[in-house]
Structures are given as structure tokens and as C-alpha cells.
Amino acid sequence: MSNERWRKRVLGDRRLAPETLMMGYGYDPFLSERSLKPPIFHTSTFVFRTAEDGKEFFELAYGLRQKRPNEEPGLIYSRINNPDLEMLEDRLVIWDEAEDNLVFASGMAAISTTLWAYARPGSAVVHSGPVYGGTDFLLKRILPQFGVNPIEFPAEGGTKAMEEAVDRARELAPVAALYLETPANPTNGLVDIGRARELADGLGGPEGRRTVVIVDNTFLGPLFQTPIAHGADLVVTSLTKYVGGHSDLIAGGCSGTTAALDPIRGMRTILGTMCDPHTGWLLMRSLETLKLRMTAAAEGARKVAEFLSGHPRVASVWYLGFLPEDHPDRPLFERQCKSAGSTFAFEVKGGEPEAFAVLNRLEVIKLAVSLGGTETLASHPASMTHSDIPHEEQLRLGITPALIRLSVGIENPDDLIADLDQALKA
Numbered sequence: 001m002s003n004e005r006w007r008k009r010v011l012g013d014r015r016l017a018p019e020t021l022m023m024g025y026g027y028d029p030f031l032s033e034r035s036l037k038p039p040i041f042h043t044s045t046f047v048f049r050t051a052e053d054g055k056e057f058f059e060l061a062y063g064l065r066q067k068r069p070n071e072e073p074g075l076i077y078s079r080i081n082n083p084d085l086e087m088l089e090d091r092l093v094i095w096d097e098a099e100d101n102l103v104f105a106s107g108m109a110a111i112s113t114t115l116w117a118y119a120r121p122g123s124a125v126v127h128s129g130p131v132y133g134g135t136d137f138l139l140k141r142i143l144p145q146f147g148v149n150p151i152e153f154p155a156e157g158g159t160k161a162m163e164e165a166v167d168r169a170r171e172l173a174p175v176a177a178l179y180l181e182t183p184a185n186p187t188n189g190l191v192d193i194g195r196a197r198e199l200a201d202g203l204g205g206p207e208g209r210r211t212v213v214i215v216d217n218t219f220l221g222p223l224f225q226t227p228i229a230h231g232a233d234l235v236v237t238s239l240t241k242y243v244g245g246h247s248d249l250i251a252g253g254c255s256g257t258t259a260a261l262d263p264i265r266g267m268r269t270i271l272g273t274m275c276d277p278h279t280g281w282l283l284m285r286s287l288e289t290l291k292l293r294m295t296a297a298a299e300g301a302r303k304v305a306e307f308l309s310g311h312p313r314v315a316s317v318w319y320l321g322f323l324p325e326d327h328p329d330r331p332l333f334e335r336q337c338k339s340a341g342s343t344f345a346f347e348v349k350g351g352e353p354e355a356f357a358v359l360n361r362l363e364v365i366k367l368a369v370s371l372g373g374t375e376t377l378a379s380h381p382a383s384m385t386h387s388d389i390p391h392e393e394q395l396r397l398g399i400t401p402a403l404i405r406l407s408v409g410i411e412n413p414d415d416l417i418a419d420l421d422q423a424l425k426a
């Protein structure tokens with residue numbers, strides 16, 4: 001879909017910034033009637049010029065031969081490849097500072113396809129907790145049905161808890177992956193990616209593979225955290241959230257080296273968990289404003305968090321920007337994250353009835369799950385996104401009945417503060 005002219009990332013000596021490249025990287029208008037914007041390639045299949053072409057394209061796609069120097073994979077069938085998805089993947093590579101990327105039908109499709117590609121019966125997956133409710137279900141209820149053993153450690157327990165979990169896993173089984181969600185949904189707990197890398201290097205996966213470090217970067221990615229730069233092999237992101245950014249689509253991505261993505265690519269082709277071209281096109285449009293949206297939302301979130309932290313009806317605010325100087329996670333936050341982002345949770349004084357009273361009174365802020373959109377959303381993790389997790393376990397992970405999660409959008413933050421103020425007076 002493009003030649004090198006449309007994949008230039010420098011201007012003379014100058015490296016072009018990701019937000020600049022989002023306006024057209026990887027797209028050649030002269031291949032598409034000079035259209036400024038890429039068309040949506042709404043097609044299931046692609047016409048081969050010759051049977052020989054078809055044979056060659058399949059050989060490459062199915063790994064039957066090596067790629068030749070500068071060879072572009074030929075378009076075959078939209079479950080295998082599609083120009084909109086390829087352009088989007090090229091652009092996500094830039095944000096994630098990766099070599100390659102694959103896009104999926106949802107964040108869960110990205111996470112599950114990645115784990116299917118690496119976990120094997122009899123292996124273990126060491127993971128941080130809490131993780132998003134769907135991931136928790138996959139790790140603790142679905143993967144064990146296939147003989148994969150999840151071994152959890154609390155993000156709040158710091159590096160020591162991760163090391164102990166790795167020691168337990170080492171005794172039990174080959175460790176397929178260290179799976180980290182950092183910051184964690186909904187507590188914003190942090191996990192040290194660099195330390196996870198060191199620990200993974202001392203382990204071994206099933207079938208002689210290396211133990212991969214997988215990071216769910218949904219909360220801060222791709223703008224405010226680049227896990228690959230800290231040692232992650234694979235970065236999974238729910239593109240439904242900040243990248244999509246308008247609460248109007250569902251998609252996911254996985255970035256890494258081409259070699260690390262290879263088994264995932266094969267798995268995606270066969271499971272059919274790829275993104276569709278229309279969603280891919282919408283995501284490219286969203287990427288053009290990603291930096292503006294995430295920056296504005298992060299600024300608004302700081303103001304809202306400041307308001308909440310001084311409120312008499314609020315018991316605690318779990319906003320990363322407020323980590324005290326002497327908190328053990330402070331140096332990790334400064335090393336690993338470029339911003340506190342705009343999704344955080346706070347506890348009201350009381351329990352579920354008090355939290356529900358606040359949620360039910362909100363007028364500007366919408367009561368809905370999800371995050372990362374232009375509009376501010378509030379939800380109750382214990383009874384909504386994380387309700388699959390047994391109550392005792394929720395409490396252990398910090399998901400209390402009084403906890404409300406806020407994803408701050410790009411409205412005027414003073415309007416959001418006024419809304420929270422009137423709701424908290426309930």
C-alpha cells in the first residue's frame with residue numbers, strides 16, 4: 001500500500017514526532033486516485049494478477065518461505081491482511097516504539113490470542129492483580145480448563161510479591177509468560193516492567209521458548225507509557241479506550257518484535273480475531289488527535305483529582321500524580337510513566353449505598369463502564385467491570401464497595417467538578 005516515500009520518519013536530521021506521522025504515515029495517495037485520506041477497503045478478498053502471485057503470497061503468509069529483502073506481503077484475504085489494518089499497524093508501531101503490530105477485534109481478542117499463542121497445557125502464567133475483569137476471567141477460569149496455571153501476585157505487594165510468585169511458578173511448571181497490567185484497572189497499582197524482564201530472563205517457557213513479558217498498556221498507552229522501552233516483549237492495548245477515544249468502537253492491538261508476534265499472527269489468522277477494515281479506518285482517524293485528547297484529559301483529570309482529594313465526603317483518591325515522595329512506587333512511577341493519565345478511582349466515605357448515591361446523581365458525567373473516551377465516565381468496579389471476582393478477593397485487591405472509577409474526558413474540568421460536587425452532597 002505504500003513505498004518508502006510514504007514511510008519516511010525523518011526530515012533531514014530531524015526525527016518526526018509520532019503526532020506528525022499520524023497524518024498519513026504508510027499511505028500512498030497515488031495508489032488510491034490521489035485521495036488525501038485512505039479509502040476503506042471494504043472487501044473480504046483480493047484479486048491475484050496470476051496464479052503464481054497467489055501461490056507466492058500464500059507461501060509467505062503461511063510461513064512456508066522467508067520474506068525476500070524489501071518484499072511487501074501480498075494482499076490475500078481480509079482475515080489475513082487488509083490495507084487499512086496494515087496502515088493502522090504501521091502507525092501503532094510508531095507509538096509503541098515497536099518493530100511490528102497486529103490489530104484485533106477487541107482488547108480481549110488481543111489478550112486472548114496472545115496468550116493462546118504462548119501458553120501450553122502444563123505451563124504457568126504469572127500475572128499481576130488486579131487485572132481487568134475479562135482478563136481475570138480468562139486467566140483464572142478459561143485458561144485452567146486447558147491446563148494453564150495462573151499464578152497471581154498483588155501489584156500493591158511490589159517487586160517482592162512478583163519475585164515470590166515467580167519462585168512459586170518456577171517450582172511448578174515452565175513459565176509461558178509474565179503478564180502485567182500496569183497501571184492496574186481499577187486501582188492504578190504499578191508493576192516494575194524492568195524487574196519483570198530480569199526475572200523472565202532467568203526462567204524458561206514451554207517447548208524451549210523464552211518466557212515472554214506481556215504488558216497491558218491500556219491505562220496509559222500509547223502516549224504516556226512505552227513498555228517495550230522498559231523490557232516488555234509484547235504490549236497489548238484495548239484500542240477501544242484512548243486510541244479509539246470516542247467510545248464508538250471496539251478493538252485491540254499487540255506490539256512487539258516481528259519474531260515475537262509471529263506465533264500470534266498465525267493464531268490470529270486461524271482464530272479469526274482480527275480487526276475489521278472499517279474499525280481500522282476509524283482508528284486511524286482517531287490517531288490524528290490522540291496526543292491532543294490524551295493531554296487534555298490528563299490535565300482535566302489532575303484538576304478533578306485535586307478537587308476530590310480535598311472533599312470531606314471522599315475517603316481516598318487513587319491518582320498516580322498524588323503518590324507521596326516517600327511512597328515505594330514513586331521512583332517506579334517517575335521511571336516508567338510519563339503522566340498520571342486520566343483514569344483513576346476514589347473511595348467515598350461509606351460503602352456501596354453511598355457510592356451508588358453519588359453515581360445516581362451525576363448529571364454531566366455518564367454512568368457507564370469503559371474509559372479513554374472524550375466524555376467523562378463513572379463506574380462501580382466491584383459490581384460492574386470486576387463483579388466476576390469473588391468479594392473476598394476483590395477486597396484483597398483493593399476493589400472495595402466504596403470505590404468509584406472515573407475516566408476523565410475532555411470537557412471543561414470545572415463543569416466536571418461542579419457535577420461531582422453536587423453529586424457528593426447527596
Ligand SMILES: Cc1ncc(COP(=O)(O)O)c(C=O)c1O
Nearest residue numbers: 106107108132185218238240251
Ligand atoms: C485494562 C484493560 N485491558 C483490556 C480490556 C479489554 O478491552 P476490550 O473491551 O476492548 O476487549 C479493558 C476493558 O475495559 C481494560 O480496561
